[in-house]
Amino acid sequence: MMDLVVPIFFASLFTGVISIDRAAFGQFQLSRPMVAAPLLGLLMGCPAEGVLIGLIFELLFLDSLPVGSFVPLEALYPALLSVVVIGTGQVPRSALPIALVVSLPSVVADRWADNRWRRVNERIFSRAEAYVRLGRLDLVQIQMVLAILQAGFFNFLAFLLSSAVLVPMAAVVAEKLPALPGLLLAAALVPILTGLAALSSRRLRKGKEWIGFAAGVFFGLLAGLV
Amino acid sequence: MRQVMRLSFRDQAAMFLRSLAIQGAWNYPRMQGLGFLFILIPWFRKLDQSGFQNACRRHMGYFNTHPFLAGYVAGVVARMEQEGKGRESVRARDGLMGPLGALGDGLFWARVRPGAILAGIGVSFFWPWASAPVFLLFYNSIHLKERWSGIAAGYTREEEPLGGLSSRLRKIISVFLGGLILPACGFILAGVALGSGAPWFVAGLFVLGVLLFVLKFNNMMVLGCLLTAALVLGFLEVGMRLPWSM
Numbered sequence: 001m002m003d004l005v006v007p008i009f010f011a012s013l014f015t016g017v018i019s020i021d022r023a024a025f026g027q028f029q030l031s032r033p034m035v036a037a038p039l040l041g042l043l044m045g046c047p048a049e050g051v052l053i054g055l056i057f058e059l060l061f062l063d064s065l066p067v068g069s070f071v072p073l074e075a076l077y078p079a080l081l082s083v084v085v086i087g088t089g090q091v092p093r094s095a096l097p098i099a100l101v102v103s104l105p106s107v108v109a110d111r112w113a114d115n116r117w118r119r120v121n122e123r124i125f126s127r128a129e130a131y132v133r134l135g136r137l138d139l140v141q142i143q144m145v146l147a148i149l150q151a152g153f154f155n156f157l158a159f160l161l162s163s164a165v166l167v168p169m170a171a172v173v174a175e176k177l178p179a180l181p182g183l184l185l186a187a188a189l190v191p192i193l194t195g196l197a198a199l200s201s202r203r204l205r206k207g208k209e210w211i212g213f214a215a216g217v218f219f220g221l222l223a224g225l226v
Numbered sequence: 227m228r229q230v231m232r233l234s235f236r237d238q239a240a241m242f243l244r245s246l247a248i249q250g251a252w253n254y255p256r257m258q259g260l261g262f263l264f265i266l267i268p269w270f271r272k273l274d275q276s277g278f279q280n281a282c283r284r285h286m287g288y289f290n291t292h293p294f295l296a297g298y299v300a301g302v303v304a305r306m307e308q309e310g311k312g313r314e315s316v317r318a319r320d321g322l323m324g325p326l327g328a329l330g331d332g333l334f335w336a337r338v339r340p341g342a343i344l345a346g347i348g349v350s351f352f353w354p355w356a357s358a359p360v361f362l363l364f365y366n367s368i369h370l371k372e373r374w375s376g377i378a379a380g381y382t383r384e385e386e387p388l389g390g391l392s393s394r395l396r397k398i399i400s401v402f403l404g405g406l407i408l409p410a411c412g413f414i415l416a417g418v419a420l421g422s423g424a425p426w427f428v429a430g431l432f433v434l435g436v437l438l439f440v441l442k443f444n445n446m447m448v449l450g451c452l453l454t455a456a457l458v459l460g461f462l463e464v465g466m467r468l469p470w471s472m
Contacts, residue, residue, distance in 0.1 A: 051357065051358075058347065066335060067336075068290075068327065119253070128251070137282065151250075189428060198439055199407065203408050216415075223351075
């Protein structure tokens with residue numbers, strides 16, 4: 001158990017830093033699972049699994065769009081947590097789908113961190129408003145930097161707590177679950193299909209769009225068969 | 227009316243860098259309010275002391291638009307404040323943020339991002355390692371261009387707000403990229419189905435997923451249903467594999 005402390009702490013730091021990109025600063029999309037999971041995988045010695053995990057979670061949450069002031073569920077936590085589970089050897093690499101399924105509840109911690117940050121920002125805004133009235137613009141800018149750093153802090157904390165629960169749990173699940181090869185692979189394919197179905201279902205309702213979809217399937221089959 | 231200052235490269239760079247933090251203090255009552263003021267502070271410092279104070283007070287309030295297009299609104303406000311049209315600048319800001327928010331959501335979240343993700347995933351079937359660089363390059367080339375040029379466009383074309391955004395790029399994205407999302411989904415589905423070694427199993431689950439979404443199930447419910455179906459059918463499927471070989 002003690003050998004998990006350092007990798008979990010390190011992965012939480014990584015999550016804290018990279019999650020700043022999600023909303024607080026930049027939005028270069030470094031926090032997308034497709035980018036963040038391979039990066040963490042590289043640091044934890046499982047880059048190939050990192051790429052795979054990133055692609056699967058990216059597809060699952062493909063349809064999560066932050067329209068207006070709506071904050072959708074994001075795949076950053078489950079993706080990084082899966083990398084930690086594999087990287088620390090809690091689950092053998094061949095049983096990667098177990099890591100995917102066990103790490104899914106971490107979206108709750110992600111939501112908590114995001115909500116907490118936005119609530120704390122209300123206080124920061126009130127303070128900044130008072131500083132504007134006093135003409136202290138230097139302090140307003142400090143409040144802004146503080147808010148950005150807090151985004152990282154809340155994500156660090158939430159990831160640390162969710163990892164402390166879910167990473168050891170993955171080992172227990174892997175131990176108890178009977179080895180069924182078809183079952184494991186089906187569990188890995190489902191997130192991919194869910195994301196594709198979500199994105200397609202919204203557009204396929206328009207009649208003509210079927211043609212584009214069918215053309216894509218045709219060329220995909222052609223590329224795969226050739 | 228005061229003489230209008232030229233927006234120098236340095237001014238634009240300062241506003242651009244700060245615009246990256248537009249959502250840095252996002253909160254429920256005022257949303258991007260503090261971030262918007264944060265973009266404008268270096269520009270407001272060029273105004274005289276009372277103008278500076280008043281401008282800061284005017285623009286410390288509610289603001290919410292698409293983060294990538296906030297630079298455009300900031301450009302418009304910077305120009306108007308500099309011309310001494312403080313009150314009108316508040317009306318312009320409030321009038322622009324709604325339409326630009328809707329435009330940006332449709333353009334960036336519904337088209338550019340899924341398009342870039344699908345491009346990255348499409349590439350991953352041939353070179354898995356290239357997926358993230360392709361996605362980042364594709365996405366950020368459009369994202370950063372729009373952020374950078376939006377500030378100058380807002381500052382120089384105050385009278386025709388939406389003409390200031392690179393309209394040709396917008397048209398290309400809307401028609402070309404929007405139209406490519408479904409073919410890309412089809413391409414990836416075919417790749418996954420063939421790569422899995424159990425194409426009918428994958429196609430069946432996909433059709434079930436689409437049907438559940440049409441019946442208004444949400445993502446997690448569909449995931450649960452498909453997982454259950456896959457677990458039941460998974461007993462029958464031996465020799466399946468993931469489509470990506472590393």
